[in-house]
Each structure stands twice: as structure tokens, then as C-alpha cells.
Amino acid sequence: MSSSHTNDPRQPSAARPYVAPQVAPQDLPVGYAGFIAVIFGVAGVMFRYKLSSWLALIFCAQSVANMRNIENDLKQVMMAMM
Amino acid sequence: MANPSLFSILCIFSLFLALVNADSHFEGFEAEEDEIEDLTIDPASLRSPPLSNPTTLADPTPKPPPSHLPSPHPPTTFDFWDDDEFEGVPADHPPADPKPENATAAPTPPPAAATPPAPRSFTVEILCGAFLVMFAVNYFTGKRENENIALSWAAQFAAKDSIFEKNFSLLGIGDGGDDAPLLLKEGQTTFKFYASGRRFCQGLLATLELKSRHDLIARIYNMIVPCRDEISFEVFMNDDAMDHVVFALAKKKAAKAMHKDVRDLQRFANVLSPPTGRKWVVDDLAVISESKEVAADFVTDAVIDQVFGEKAFEKFGKGLISLHFSDQHPGVHKKVLLFKFVLPAAKNMADMSRLVALVPYYIDLIGRYKLSSQARSKTEAARQKAAQEAQKELRNAQQEAMQRRKAERKKMMEEAEAKLSAEAIRKKEAKERARQMKKAMPRMKMARGA
Known part of the structure; x- marks a missing residue:
């Protein structure tokens, strides 16, 4: 297959630096883990059921572990805390 | 971090x-x-x-x-x-x-x-606490694993004297320079590699989608529903370097699904039956193309011998998920080549080297490719039709939006009118009352006068 490029295919003049596509915060895919965490948390408080609070904590950890864009998500977390 | x-x-x-x-x-x-x-x-x-x-x-x-x-x-x-x-x-x-x-x-x-009775009441705490600790440990080990896979891919294909280094003048997301980072990490499972500076194309973006190894819950889920590490290459072709081409190659089942779901394939292309009297891709694979001519020109003997033929596929082509070349890609870039492969384990990265070699091969092949005038007139007509339909759709959408706006305005006017009329009624009533008062007044006066 390498026979097809006999000469150097590189063209430094045509190089363009990478431009990261901008994604609006509301377009990000919704993490289901955070949602489940909230549901379990509310259930834990409402019914005073310990296991559900623990599950909330576990799913909270999962949602933190799955953060894609740190700045964006931290912003959301801070907002949620407030 | x-x-x-x-x-x-x-x-x-x-x-x-x-x-x-x-x-x-x-x-x-x-x-x-x-x-x-x-x-x-x-x-x-x-x-x-x-x-x-x-x-x-x-x-x-x-x-x-x-x-x-x-x-x-x-x-x-x-x-x-x-x-x-x-x-x-x-x-x-x-x-x-x-x-x-x-x-x-x-x-x-x-x-x-x-x-x-205390141990009984602590089981939940112990279990959940242990799970959290395991989650934390798994987070760090899984993260390391994923990074290892991505780095070994980069070392195999983007280091000095490797295939991408020989084909692209700019590697990585920096402005060039030797210690610019090659990979861009997005989250714990997605790594991106960018290359640019090559004839026929503006740039290449490889996205490594790895398993969620850092996430224990996802890991358990993946035991039930297995998934694979995948890499997809998007090559953005120069506008003048790609003729009218719609072509895809995938496993038979996946090809059918692609033909149904991907819009440009659905519109322009058909699943082709293998031609007789010619070497063709292995039976597991199906070709979707706009015309037989394009398919025959893209499934070259070299490709069949090296990757997709009967003998080579088992050994070298196993990792193929799909190829999809199109000049009608939806999105910012219209002319895009898409390659999707399964990523092998970190220590067997060289297994996919022939698949990766397809990328520059097809860039050159498609960059030089010119349709015959006969096929060209056909594709031209199809594209014009598609463009007209798209325009029509756009116009329809615009008209619909305008109508909706008009209806809204009408509704608002009506509401305002209703309000106004209510006010008018009130005014009338007030006038009426005033008149009645006036009527009553003289009587009062008369009464007083009398």
C-alpha cells in the first residue's frame, strides 16, 4: 500500500492547528448517575431509609468520576451545592 | 486534576x-x-x-x-x-x-x-463503605489502564517514524513543536488525536472511545452487556479534492443498519451485491455505494489482498467496524472520510497497523479519484435533486415558522382586543352609572328644594 505515495505527502503549509469545537453547557449529555443520586438522596431523606442515602452517595461518586469537562461540571456542582 | x-x-x-x-x-x-x-x-x-x-x-x-x-x-x-x-x-x-x-x-x-445486635445493623454501612473504597481504588487503576491503552496507541502510530509522522506535518493538538501533547484527554474514556498538514485533506481527528474502566458500576454493567474499545478517524477532505462519492463498507448486519440510519447513505446509495468474475471482499462484509463503478474503484486489489480478502481478513481485518466516505456529510464539513475500528489490547497494538494504513491510502485514492463523465452526470442529478429537496424543506420550515409567528401575533391581538373590550364594557357601565346618578341627582335636588 505504501507504493501509492511515492513522494512525501506532507504539506506543512496546509497545516492548521486544532480548534476544539465549542459545546454549550446545556447541550452536554445528561449524566444519569447524578440524576439517580438525587432521586436516592431525596428518597433517603423522605423515608429516612439508610440504604438509599448510601446508594445516593455511591451514585454521586460515580457521577463525579464520570465528569467529562471538569470546569463545566464543577460549575454545575457548585451551583447544585448552593 | x-x-x-x-x-x-x-x-x-x-x-x-x-x-x-x-x-x-x-x-x-x-x-x-x-x-x-x-x-x-x-x-x-x-x-x-x-x-x-x-x-x-x-x-x-x-x-x-x-x-x-x-x-x-x-x-x-x-x-x-x-x-x-x-x-x-x-x-x-x-x-x-x-x-x-x-x-x-x-x-x-x-x-x-x-x-x-450491632453487627446486623452495620452490614449496610460496611457493604456500602467497602463498595465506595473499591470504587475509589478501581477509579485510579481503571484510569491508569485507559491511559496506558491510549498511550500505547500513540506510541505505535504517532511517534517518530510512525505512519502518522510520515504522513502529516502537524501532529497533536499544539502548534507543532516537539513536546506538544499528542493526545487530548476528554473525560476518562475519550482521547483525541489530531493531525494536519497533508495533501488532499485539511485535517484528521482520531477519537479513541475506551471502555469505562474507571467506573466500577459501568464495569459491572459491561460484564452483562459487553462493549469494545473503539477508535474512529474523521478525515476532513479539501473541497476540491473529493468527487461525488458515497461509499460505505461494514459487516453485513451493521451495513443494513447504516443504510437505514445514516441519511446520506439512505438517500444516495444502495447495498450492492458482490459482482461476479472479480475478487471481492470477504462474505461477511457488505458494500454500500452510489454506483457499481465507485465500489469497484474503491475496493481495489491491493485492499482485498492486504485486508479485506478471504485470506487477510481473519488476520488483519477483524477490527473493522465500518468505513464511510461521503461528500454529503451532514455538519460543518461536508466531505468526510470516516473509519471506525476496534482497538486491540495495549500490548497488541500492532495488530491494527494495516487497518490504520487504510487511512492515508484512502485519502490519496479519493483525493486523486475522478468519476467518469457518465456516472458524474447521474450523481450530479441526484445531488441537485437532493439540494432542491433540502431547499424545499428549508422553505417549508421557514413558512411554518412564519405561520406560527403570525398565529401567535393574531392570538396576542385577540387577547389585547378582549382586554380592550372588557375595558370598554367597564367604561360603558361607568357611563351608565353616571347617567343614572345624573338622573337621580335632579330628583334629589328637587326633593331638597321641596
Whole structure:
């Protein structure tokens, strides 16, 4: 297959630096883990059921572990805390 | 990286929660103890409280024994636990507060009685705490694993004297330079590699989608629903370097799904049956193309010999998911070549080198490719039709939006009118009243005058 490029295919003049596509915060895919965490948390408080609070904590950890864009998500977390 | 610190905070928080829970438990048991004492001991013998413990008499709440957990319980949790524990007590029984001192003064020491049921109540905490610890450990090991895979891919294909280094003048996301990072990490599972500076194309973006190894829950889920590490290359072709081409190659089932789901394939292309009297791709694969001519020109003998033929496919082509070349790609870039492959394990990265070699091969092949005039006129017509339809659709959408706006305006006007008319009615009424008043006035005057 390498026979097809006999000469150097590189063209430094045509190089363009990478431009990261901008994604609006509301377009990000919704993490289901955070949602489940909230549901379990509310259930834990409402019914005073310990296991559900623990599950909330576990799913909270999962949602933190799955953060894609740190700045964006931290912003959301801070907002949620407030 | 803020993640480790966040995790430590979480861990501390969980410990704190466990402590709080443990606290409330001991209180619960103590309250229960009191009630049991009250029930079993004959009330007549307890009528006169022994004065041996004057401090408890002064204090109405039960005094915790010395071996009890040190922190005093908040009144709210105590109330709550009390409520629960009172369920079995008969209603006519006198309430607990007059004589809790009896219970504490009783000879049985609470810690001995309270310890046996304790392990049962902690199982949830132990399980969840252990799971959290495992989650944290798995987070770091899984993250390392994913990074290893991505780095070994980069070392194999993007390092010095590797295939991408020989084909692209700019590698990585920096502005060039030797120590610019090659890979861009997005989250824990996505790595991106960018290359640019090559004939026929503006740039290449490779996205490594790895398994969620860092996430224990996703890992367990993947045991049931297995998934693979994937890499996809997007090559953005120069506008003048790609003729009218719609072509895709995938496993038979996937090809059918692609033909159904991907819009440009659905519109322009068909699943082709293998031609007779020619070497063709292995039977597992299906070709989707706009015309037979394009398919025949893209499935070259070299490709069949090296990757997709009967002999080579088992060994070299296994990792193929799909190829999809199109000049009608939806999105910013119209002319895009898409390659999707399965990523092998970190130590067998070289297994996919022939698949990766397809990328520059097809860039050159398609960059030089020119359709015959006959096929060209056909594709031209198809594209014009498609463009017209798209325009029509756009116009329809615009018209719809305009109509909606008009209807909204109409509704608003009507509402305003209704308001106005209500006001007019009110004004009329006011006038009427004024008139009646006027009518009444002279009479009054007359009455006064008379």
C-alpha cells in the first residue's frame, strides 16, 4: 500500500492547528448517575431509609468520576451545592 | 486534576456519615432497653424510686452509661427513635418520662445487651463503605489502564517514524513543536488525536472511545452487556479534492443498519451485491455505494489482498467496524472520510497497523479519484435533486415558522382586543352609572328644594 505515495505527502503549509469545537453547557449529555443520586438522596431523606442515602452517595461518586469537562461540571456542582 | 481531592473529600464525608448513623443506632437501642425494663419489672415495686442515684433524679433524660458513645444525641433524632420504639407499647401504659431513672438504676449494664445486635445493623454501612473504597481504588487503576491503552496507541502510530509522522506535518493538538501533547484527554474514556498538514485533506481527528474502566458500576454493567474499545478517524477532505462519492463498507448486519440510519447513505446509495468474475471482499462484509463503478474503484486489489480478502481478513481485518466516505456529510464539513475500528489490547497494538494504513491510502485514492463523465452526470442529478429537496424543506420550515409567528401575533391581538373590550364594557357601565346618578341627582335636588 505504501507504493501509492511515492513522494512525501506532507504539506506543512496546509497545516492548521486544532480548534476544539465549542459545546454549550446545556447541550452536554445528561449524566444519569447524578440524576439517580438525587432521586436516592431525596428518597433517603423522605423515608429516612439508610440504604438509599448510601446508594445516593455511591451514585454521586460515580457521577463525579464520570465528569467529562471538569470546569463545566464543577460549575454545575457548585451551583447544585448552593 | 481536581478528582483525587474531590474523592478524598467524599471519603471523609462518607466516614462522617457512618459515624452519625452509628450514633443514632446506639441511641435507638438505649431507648428500647428502657422500655423493656419498664415493661418487665413490676411497676408496684418501682413506685418509690431509690434515692441511691440523685443525679439522675435531677436530670429527666436517661443518663448514658460510661461505656456509651461519648457524643450527646440531638433531641430530634431521639424523638424520632422514641416514636418508632413506642409502637409495641400498650397505650394505657404510663409514659416513660416519669421514671427513666429506674431503668438506668437497674443493675443490667446496657453495653452488654447493646453489642450483640450491632453487627446486623452495620452490614449496610460496611457493604456500602467497602463498595465506595473499591470504587475509589478501581477509579485510579481503571484510569491508569485507559491511559496506558491510549498511550500505547500513540506510541505505535504517532511517534517518530510512525505512519502518522510520515504522513502529516502537524501532529497533536499544539502548534507543532516537539513536546506538544499528542493526545487530548476528554473525560476518562475519550482521547483525541489530531493531525494536519497533508495533501488532499485539511485535517484528521482520531477519537479513541475506551471502555469505562474507571467506573466500577459501568464495569459491572459491561460484564452483562459487553462493549469494545473503539477508535474512529474523521478525515476532513479539501473541497476540491473529493468527487461525488458515497461509499460505505461494514459487516453485513451493521451495513443494513447504516443504510437505514445514516441519511446520506439512505438517500444516495444502495447495498450492492458482490459482482461476479472479480475478487471481492470477504462474505461477511457488505458494500454500500452510489454506483457499481465507485465500489469497484474503491475496493481495489491491493485492499482485498492486504485486508479485506478471504485470506487477510481473519488476520488483519477483524477490527473493522465500518468505513464511510461521503461528500454529503451532514455538519460543518461536508466531505468526510470516516473509519471506525476496534482497538486491540495495549500490548497488541500492532495488530491494527494495516487497518490504520487504510487511512492515508484512502485519502490519496479519493483525493486523486475522478468519476467518469457518465456516472458524474447521474450523481450530479441526484445531488441537485437532493439540494432542491433540502431547499424545499428549508422553505417549508421557514413558512411554518412564519405561520406560527403570525398565529401567535393574531392570538396576542385577540387577547389585547378582549382586554380592550372588557375595558370598554367597564367604561360603558361607568357611563351608565353616571347617567343614572345624573338622573337621580335632579330628583334629589328637587326633593331638597321641596
